[in-house]
Amino acid sequence: GAVVSQHPSRVICKSGTSVKIECRSLDFQATTMFWYRQFPKQSLMLMATSNEGSKATYEQGVEKDKFLINHASLTLSTLTVTSAHPEDSSFYICSASGPGTSGGMDIQYFGAGTRLSVL
């Protein structure tokens, strides 16, 4: 299957600093990438959807100025958590889909996630 790499796997930062998380599709062109947030013992909540070369579409309640998403190429999307605070601590997961990733129907393939801890 298609491979999505997410980096870093874990990051600890001080309150007020910014953190960048990278998501790469390694063996396919990801026309669309997704960013999710997962709280402990809860399901994944979609934060935003980004199409290559376009501005991201954010879900209701997600602050676009706090969670900056860039999808500048067909293999890379980044999520920057700006001025991070302890309440931003969470598990962030990206996924990617592209044309024909499975029999003509786009399927989302997920990265391994990033554990963000803000002190």
Next chain:
Amino acid sequence: AQSVTQPDIHITVSEGASLELRCNYSYGATPYLFWYVQSPGQGLQLLLKYFSGDTLVQGIKGFEAEFKRSQSSFNLRKPSVHWSDAAEYFCALRGNKLVFGAGTILRVKS
């Protein structure tokens, strides 16, 4: 609106026993359905998917799922569970976006 319900938060089965994880969905059109598995601290791995055609779909690791339109269900099954199957399982529905159920944590006892 689209939604996915996984009624069981936790399930414990003995190694070698059969497994069924329940998933019910609500969606006004033809659903595209998925099962993903997540190990602790990891991302999600696709187990299987249903788009159309045969309502019994086979996936990886010996899993299968059956789509029943009349019951709005897409239950995941495995005839004999292995200790390595212990993880959290998510059912998901793709409508205008991918929506996940709350997940079912599977524990396997030896």
